[in-house]
Amino acid sequence: MSQLAKVGSRVVVEFGKSRVLTAVIVKIHNTPPPKYQAKYVQELLDIEPVVTASQLWLFEWVAEYYMCHVGEVMNIALPAGLKISSQSRIQYNPDFAHPELLSEQETQLMEVLLKEESLSYDEVGRFLDQKDINKTIKELVAKHAIILFEEVKDKYRPKIVKKIRLKRVFEGTEEILALIEKLEKTTKQQEVLLEYLGHVPINELHYKNKEGLAKSTLKAGDISESSLKTLLDKGIFEEFEIVVSRFDGEDLGSQAQMQLSEPQQKASDQIMDSFTQNEVVLFHGITGSGKTEIYIDLIQKVLDSGSQVLFLLPEIALTTQIVNRLRVVFGDAMGVYHSKFSDNERVEVWKGVLDGKFQFVVGVRSAIFLPFTNLGLIIVDEEHESSYKQFDPAPRYHARDVAIMLALKVRSKVLLGSATPSIESFYQAKNKKYGLVSLNVRYGDAQLPDIRLVDMKKERKDKTLVKEFSSELLAEMAQNLANKQQTIIFLNRRGYAPYLNCQECNWIGHCDQCAVSLTYHLAEKTLVCHYCGHKESVPKTCPDCGSTKVKAMGVGTEKIEEDLYEIFPEAKILRMDLDTTRSKNAYQNIIGEFEKGEVDVLVGTQMVSKGLDFDHVSLVGIYNADKMIHFPDFRAAERAFQLITQVSGRAGRRDQKGRVLIQTGSPQNRILQFVLQNDYVGFYESEVIDREGYNYPPFSRIIEITVKDVDQTLAHQAAARLAQALENQLGKTRVMGPEKALVERIRNKYLFEVWLKLEKDKMNIQATKAFLQKEIVNLITEKKFKSVQVVVNVDAV
Template sequence: MEGLFSVETTYFADVILPVPIPRMFTYRVPRNFVDEIKIGARVIVEFGKNRVVTAVVGRIHETPPAKYQAKYILELLDTEPLITKQQLWLFDWIADYYMCCVGEVMNVAVPSGLKVTSQSRIQLNPDFDHPELLEENEIEFLEILKNHASLTYDDALKFVGETNINTMIKSLIGKHAIIMYEEVKEKYKPKIAKKIRLKRVYEGSEEVANLIDSLTKNVKQQTVVLEYLRQVPMHQLRERNQFGVDKSFFTQGETSDSSLNKLIEKGILEQFEIVVSRFGDDMPTEPVKIELTEAQQQASNEILSNFQEKDIVLLHGITGSGKTEIYIDLILQVLEGGSQVLFLLPEIALTTQIVVRMKRVFGDKMGVYHSKFSDNERVEVWKGVLEGRYQFVVGVRSAVFLPMDNLGLVIIDEEHESSYKQYDPAPRYHARDVGIMLGLKQGAKILLGSATPSLESYYQASTGKYGLVTLNQRYGNAQLPDIQLIDLKAERKAKTMKNDFSGTLCQHIEQNLAIGEQTIIFQNRRGYSPYLNCQECNWIGECEQCAVSLTYHLDSKELRCHYCGHKEEIPRACPACGSGKIRTVGFGTEKLEDDLRIMYPAARVQRMDLDTTRTKNAYQTILGEFEQGNTDILVGTQMISKGLDFDRVSLVGIFDADRMIHFPDFRAAERAFQMLTQVSGRAGRREKKGLVLIQTNNTQQSLLHKVVANDYMGYYNDEIKEREGYFYPPFTRVISITVKHEEQDKAEKAAHWLANKLLEKLGKARVLGPEKGMVERVRNKFLFDILLKLEKDKINIKSAKVFLQEQIDAVMTQREFRGVYVVVDVDAV
């Protein structure tokens, strides 16, 4: 009897869900999907009760789950994988290395436009036949439903009102009068352009001439046809007519909409739709040729020579040395070889300027990817990479997740930047390190570039693990700026200060304004003032949810918490004592901007910080105005320090250098040296030598003198000895652990319990804390920090992470620590 009955194989798929759960879930594959489902494709599944989510297929097999009944996959969204196998490997590596869940990685990696949303809808139950059970308001609502196929919850709110909607819906469900269901929609929508073209029967010269003659009595319709022929000339009609003309050309001009519609009705013109790119077609027609200087060519040759033996090379090029041209030269060579290139930048502000330069060279081969893009724009770049339209992508840290699987080169510019680090939510990854792993996995070469390399990268280069190429000459005839320290103590004593500006800085600003040159003012603190203070009772405005003072913002006339976003109106009198003597203390970019406008009313002053660059094109607008010479003084935070290149900037003024240097963090000196050197590098980018003025209360500070002398090696040698002596990176790996809870005692006890468990296994030298967080309370949760320092050559770091995770799981599952939340940050910066 064998063979009379065929047994069909049942298939299951392990899927990655966008939730913080440390494993994949198994779902049953419906028979109609068996031939189409692939690893890396998106599927819609039900997770929990009535929750529909987008998942990614990670594995297909024949083994049912042992501990639960597998639900069916509801929908298959892709017939071809949207996530490559290389990406799935990277997701797993990130989850393992940064101690998070693969679902959290997927959630951050995949653009939200590629995730499906579910929304509850309300529909009349066609089988309902008991109107006598209904209340009057329920009858009215069902009458509304009869006129609609279904309503969303929000639509129902508009009809019924907020007060009784939930009660009424619950009642109607209980009476079986309505059905609630989930409508699933894919977010991404391609951009559609409406176009107009002549019907094919009119593509010949004779036919067109007859058509125009036939419209002599209807001048408006004849005008529409003649306008079309101006855009698509007669001698090109057969070749170009099929592509048509944008409908907007007719609807925005002087031609009549009704005439256009009549011509379409008559069958003379036809309207059609095409999918178009959201990035426009403003690509150059002729590539720009890059010519390297002798020093740049030598550096490029050295990089290629190093790549013969090493996979990773560090390019240590001083500010203004022309690293971008070297990058372009290398990218061209890799693209000619048929491989892909990923170029990472730390800030959106940088992409604005570099993108313009690179588009002139690479045109439509190049994609751009960053967080200010809309969901749909990011999806277009993602799909463009998958389909091979973009061989080269410039992007910020999230670009490491793009589906590139044929990388030949990964460039990480300004590799020292802390902006490459993701803080919240998980995964708390560092894009430089992920970019390196991505490149190594695909056999690509990795080039790190910086004028002020991170200690970790320079240490790897100095010990021979990375190749090292040095470029000490500025591009063209440009010279490094003169850097001077301004003694604030002496200026105050001489009473030459104007607000927070030294007399020396004011004098040079005035000279710059007189000769039409530009000035950059750097202050790494936004807002008008760090806090308000009552002169009578010493009251300070503090956040009700966080243990920090509220920052005063003049533009929005509010006090704002920079940790949780809480906002308050500015008090007219002291809330504590009623006094009207409230003053601002300290200064941020907003106050400096305000002071400059008062001191120099004729000057054109702009500010560039997080508050002024929230909209999509704000960076481009501010930098464009500055580049065109429409701004005399640009005030900004750290975002103006990175790689920007302006011809007319001859003066840079730096505030609060002391605060940067003395910040309580083992990286404070490194960050201060990098920031001050990078900001200083914005001055004197062409033939004229620039001037940098650093205001300080301690002109004897040795780090400042190394900045003045542009002495990276002196700074590096001092700092590396400190790091080695105190067991900090690059000699150890640092893992930061933060324990949080609404109750201070519970958070503290849990932190001590966890620290003691770690001490038992790892020892005192490797476990620091717990200590109160630098900010003790954020979003109504008290914070306690533990720091692990794990030597790379004496301990198995992977095993240490496994042990750490076990102890975290143990503390979070104990009844006495219920509600405690633990955040792990691997390679904290």
């Protein structure tokens, strides 16, 4: 085995008596580890490596930079289908001949084993309703009733298609006509043959029969399955299997002839010119400027040069529409990689990249870990999006920043694209560390939308509100419906209502594990915690006082959807949020209906703001802008400007000018005024002054340290101890906290936060991280704090 082993190959390693893990060979040497006992490699899984040298380097860099273990990086980098699962299982012994020796419970278990083939230890425990099942297992083994085995299986299974074809002796014209005649007396068998010949004509049999016909296609012809089986048994047909791609599709590359407009072509040329001087280029193109067409032009150029391209998107929601557009151009040369795909589908893309089948991949943040061997360009679309940052579990990496590091390592280029760039990226571009290309006109001379602020204080004073919708917004929606135009209503809160409240005793439904109210979901008739996932049924009366006066307070997207149905009963309304898009094809179905014009109003959270392009949306309504602006976070202004600008950009494409109505109680707010003027640069210049004054990014690095424990006092003491140690080393100005987290209890653990603000130009970040890691180890190895959990989030967003 050692002679076949290669760096980047997977192996199975035993840990304990019954546990095995997947490992990746990083180095081959003869030096045993000084502190740890070497583990014996049970099995080599790959003759050829499935992980490249540059990936191994990247795993190490991510682990070091984001202060986690390299195993944690590999765990999220490798698709589940490439990781081995191990379970001790129990199987019925086919040689067992003495059922009279079994107890009643053992007999019932054996009957289950006959049906299920095998059971895991956990499954046996649940069936027997016993925690300790070793005695039962031991007795069954002694009676020779069962077989114990360790199941180790590779989760990846290639997609198999069963096909049917005629035996070669019937491929000639005379032979097939004679066969048709022979089957005249067995009508149903003849129908099967004729159905096959409908797909594989007689005059093409000599070269098409070898490929055969998918069994599912043949059966779709409403033929008799028993007759097909008879023909197989007679040796007239034969059945065979082939391995196929899960991404079958017509190669439409030749059909796509894309022509850039003059401004687009100029921007594309400027980006290519900038790449001669810069590794990273920021492309600031306003909403509707046609950034995707420019991306396609650049991708084609890189692919033509023989290099690979990775196109990162922040959300799965975006992949549906953009993938359809890219598929028309690049056909089956393009792979798609995101978490809504099955394990098998993701492994297929992984292996396709490794084998050179996919030169171009579109994916979400985890696609940055794919095994590219000749990467020429990484495009990070909507680079400002916080979705590129992983929060839990570790590594808490930012895909945009990892992409830049990977590109520097493999000598690739990175294009960051956004209509509303992050403050950090625009700062780097302004200071000449990144190239900067701007495109300030919409594609096809389309006009920017007309944005108006609706004063909700005045509406309330005049009593013109209807279910918290302003009279102005409802009038515009009614006009849109009459004109057969589409509307998007945006509110960044899902659910029916933020909470339930008793009008008699002021009871509010709270999660018993987290310090948050439970969100009311009408469709499911449940109260849900959006932090831990806890669910409970809606009480018919107040749990505290028994009153029936329990009301839903506040508004979520589900409530808006219901209210709009009441106001516009003739309208077709759809909702797009996390609750309506959980299934694999949910995004595609909702977007497809909306694109076809089958939906009048789309109600959604921030999903509707992200790069979607609809021809008939002429109105966007932003339900409540103030909640986004007045959020306790130093990035609140930036995120509010980005979200409002992005969702406003969905209005008015092609030949019509859109309208955007923003409901607010503060029309004079500076952020809204910048939105009105579509002035990103003005907003940036205003915001960066505040950031510098308070030493926030891009002038510093933020490291967020969260201390957790079920004991509130202990958690606070541990956080205070850590903060004091850091303050002694780094100084008071660089250490903030400890403070209670915004949500101070999650999953029954109390959370306290300590923040480090480290100046980029003064601090040795690497040395500071090393000191922090040392202090964390000192803390959690102290007997008093052994139950405390410490989570480090580098470059918190």
